[in-house]
Amino acid sequence: MITIQKVELAEADKLLVLSKDTFYEFFAHLNDPANMEAYAAVAFTTQSMLDQLNNPDSEFYFAVDENTILGYLKLNFNDAQTEFQDKNAMEIERIYVSGEHHGKRIGKKLLDFAIGIARYKQFNHVWLGVWEHNYNARGFYEHNGFEVFGSHDFLLGDDRQTDLLMKKVI
Numbered sequence: 001m002i003t004i005q006k007v008e009l010a011e012a013d014k015l016l017v018l019s020k021d022t023f024y025e026f027f028a029h030l031n032d033p034a035n036m037e038a039y040a041a042v043a044f045t046t047q048s049m050l051d052q053l054n055n056p057d058s059e060f061y062f063a064v065d066e067n068t069i070l071g072y073l074k075l076n077f078n079d080a081q082t083e084f085q086d087k088n089a090m091e092i093e094r095i096y097v098s099g100e101h102h103g104k105r106i107g108k109k110l111l112d113f114a115i116g117i118a119r120y121k122q123f124n125h126v127w128l129g130v131w132e133h134n135y136n137a138r139g140f141y142e143h144n145g146f147e148v149f150g151s152h153d154f155l156l157g158d159d160r161q162t163d164l165l166m167k168k169v170i
Contacts, residue, residue, distance in 0.1 A: 002070065002106060004113045007060035012049045015060060018072055020044040022096035027156075030133065035157025055080050061113065063097065063106050071097030073110040075117060083152060083165065088124040090117070095128075111144055118170055125170055129154070129163035141166050 007015050020040060028036050042048070052058055057080035063071045076082065076091040083091070092114050097106045118126045129152060130137045146166040154163045 002063055002065045002104075002109060004061050004073075004109065005064055007053065007062055007072070009050070009053050011062075012046065012053055014069060015053070015062075015072065016044060016046060016049045018062075018069060018098075019049070019094075019096070022071070022098060025099050026096075026134075027131075031156060032159065035159045038157035039155075057081075058093075059117075061110070063110055070101040070104075071095070071106050071110060073114055075114055077121070083129070084127070086127075089167075090114070090121065090123045090126050092126055092128040107140060108144070115168070115170060123170065125167050127165060127167035129165050132162045132164050138164065138166075144168070 023040070023044070024036065052074070053060060057076060057078045059075045059077075061073045061075075062069045063073070072094070073092070074094040076093050078087060081089070081091040082093060092111070095107055095110050095114075097104075097110070115126060127149075128141065128146070130141060131154065132138075132151070146168045148164050148166050150165040151162050152165060154161045
C-alpha cells in the first residue's frame, strides 16, 4: 500500500539521491551532458537540499511502499514560490516518480495529495512549471484540470529552455 510521508531533515541524503536520479533518468537523454552537469552541480548539493528542507514555506513528501521510496513531491507557499509569490496560491515545484514505478498512478496520488493540502490551506489555485517538451507531463496535468497561463525561462547549464506555467483553480 502506497503512503505519502513528509520528508524529515534526517532524510535529506535520501531526497538528494532520489532528486538527482529522477532528474537524470528523465532528462539526461534529451539534453547535453555538460549542461546537465552544470545544473546538477548547483541544484543537487547537500547544502541546497538542507536549505530547501529548512524553509518553512516549502514541504517535501515521499511516496513510499513497504519502505521503498517510489517518488517525491515538493510544494512551495508564500515567498518560497519560484515565480509569483502569490499568497493565494500554492506551487507544485516537483512531482517525480522513479521510472520503474511509472504506470502505477503514483504521480496521480502525489498530485491529489498536493491539491488536498492546497484546499486545506484554503488556496485559490495551484500552479506549476513544466518543460515545453515534456509532453507526457503536460498531458498528465491537462488531464487533471491544469491549463497553460504563461511561460518562463529555465536555464539548464547554458541552455535556455522554456517551461510552460500551468494552473488549476480549486
